[in-house]
Amino acid sequence: MAYADACVHPYPSGDTSPARLALEARACGLEILVSTAGAGEYFGVRVVKGVLVRGRTPRDVARSVRRAPQDALVLVEGGDDGFNRAVLSTGGVDVLRGMHRVPRRGFDFVAAKTAADHRVAVEIDLAPLVACHGRTRQKVLGRYADLLGLQRKYAFPFCIASNAHSVLDLRSVHDMVGLCSLFGMEKDEVHAALSTVEGLLDREEQVRVVE
Amino acid sequence: MRARPKALRAKRRYLLVRILPPWRAVEQKALYLAVAEAVTSLFGDVGAARVQPAVVFSAGEYAVIRCQRGYEDDLGVACATVTSVGGERVSVRTIACSGTIAALKARLDRDSGRFRPEKVHYGEKEVPAFRYGRHKVDVLQEDIKGESIVFLTDSESEEI
Numbered sequence: 001m002a003y004a005d006a007c008v009h010p011y012p013s014g015d016t017s018p019a020r021l022a023l024e025a026r027a028c029g030l031e032i033l034v035s036t037a038g039a040g041e042y043f044g045v046r047v048v049k050g051v052l053v054r055g056r057t058p059r060d061v062a063r064s065v066r067r068a069p070q071d072a073l074v075l076v077e078g079g080d081d082g083f084n085r086a087v088l089s090t091g092g093v094d095v096l097r098g099m100h101r102v103p104r105r106g107f108d109f110v111a112a113k114t115a116a117d118h119r120v121a122v123e124i125d126l127a128p129l130v131a132c133h134g135r136t137r138q139k140v141l142g143r144y145a146d147l148l149g150l151q152r153k154y155a156f157p158f159c160i161a162s163n164a165h166s167v168l169d170l171r172s173v174h175d176m177v178g179l180c181s182l183f184g185m186e187k188d189e190v191h192a193a194l195s196t197v198e199g200l201l202d203r204e205e206q207v208r209v210v211e
Numbered sequence: 212m213r214a215r216p217k218a219l220r221a222k223r224r225y226l227l228v229r230i231l232p233p234w235r236a237v238e239q240k241a242l243y244l245a246v247a248e249a250v251t252s253l254f255g256d257v258g259a260a261r262v263q264p265a266v267v268f269s270a271g272e273y274a275v276i277r278c279q280r281g282y283e284d285d286l287g288v289a290c291a292t293v294t295s296v297g298g299e300r301v302s303v304r305t306i307a308c309s310g311t312i313a314a315l316k317a318r319l320d321r322d323s324g325r326f327r328p329e330k331v332h333y334g335e336k337e338v339p340a341f342r343y344g345r346h347k348v349d350v351l352q353e354d355i356k357g358e359s360i361v362f363l364t365d366s367e368s369e370e371i
Contacts, residue, residue: 019363020362137252167362181288
């Protein structure tokens with residue numbers, strides 16, 4: 001099992017080069033990084049290209065997903081409930097992210113079932129847990145606890161991202177386990193979530209119907 | 212006041228933490244305030260009273276933080292949420308946990324706290340940079356927003 005950080009932002013979005021992020025990630029116990037800028041292999045860490053998709057409508061998202069490179073992981077920013085359901089059933093989407101920003105009922109049991117059927121991972125973003133304080137962090141913890149309840153019932157995959165713009169934002173596997181325990185996630189569940197990206201990358205190609 | 216007998220004393224645990232970037236000088240009191248703030252923010256006043264965080268030792272990039280036994284995981288999580296100390300942007304990484312300070316001090320690197328800036332060419336300017344580990348180079352640059360750091364590896368610093 002290779003542990004992965006599901007989204008990092010190297011230079012020029014952040015202040016750290018992809019190689020340096022990979023070097024730090026190795027020290028943190030991670031073997032795969034999904035990067036929004038640059039790909040390659042540095043210091044034994046695989047840096048995979050990730051494509052961030054932000055669309056106002058599901059049609060915009062579908063168009064962007066079609067344009068994404070074949071070997072890239074497609075990460076789509078979540079929205080309201082109708083948007084999320086439509087995106088989750090769109091082929092080619094790997095990860096639904098930004099769940100702490102969506103409206104309260106944006107991800108319900110129907111979306112959870114759809115995510116489980118299409119094997120789309122839902123991202124747990126650690127950045128707001130680290131950076132936010134007070135009421136904002138309480139809301140995020142509540143939202144993640146709600147997601148965890150749905151995940152335990154419908155078994156859709158979770159993935160964990162630090163959304164690091166700098167090496168200082170990266171967290172070790174041990175720290176990730178601790179941060180996720182704040183909203184009730186068990187150690188085994190965190191380890192399973194950290195190895196989700198490896199499964200997404202090795203996913204078999206879907207059969208395309210050619211007319 | 213007389214010291215309590217050993218059997219009646221509260222048991223404690225000590226966490227060895229590393230502060231990144233290691234060349235940043237962090238005062239012990241500032242680190243204590245940051246950790247105490249993080250613990251209070253995360254677990255509230257009641258939780259902080261149970262954890263009882265205290266920085267007992269600080270040298271260079273390493274520090275030893277004390278807590279009550281049984282709350283070392285909580286303290287580790289709180290350390291992971293520290294993003295700045297004394298106004299400087301840093302990261303606090305937990306390395307080890309022990310029941311004695313001596314066991315943690317034995318793990319400290321001997322060459323800690325001897326970082327000197329060197330001059331490198333970044334763009335067209337000559338700027339200070341810190342080199343540490345085998346491959347890490349942190350370049351300091353001044354711009355209109357103030358000082359910022361660019362984290363690179365040695366191969367990239369040769370290319371710039």
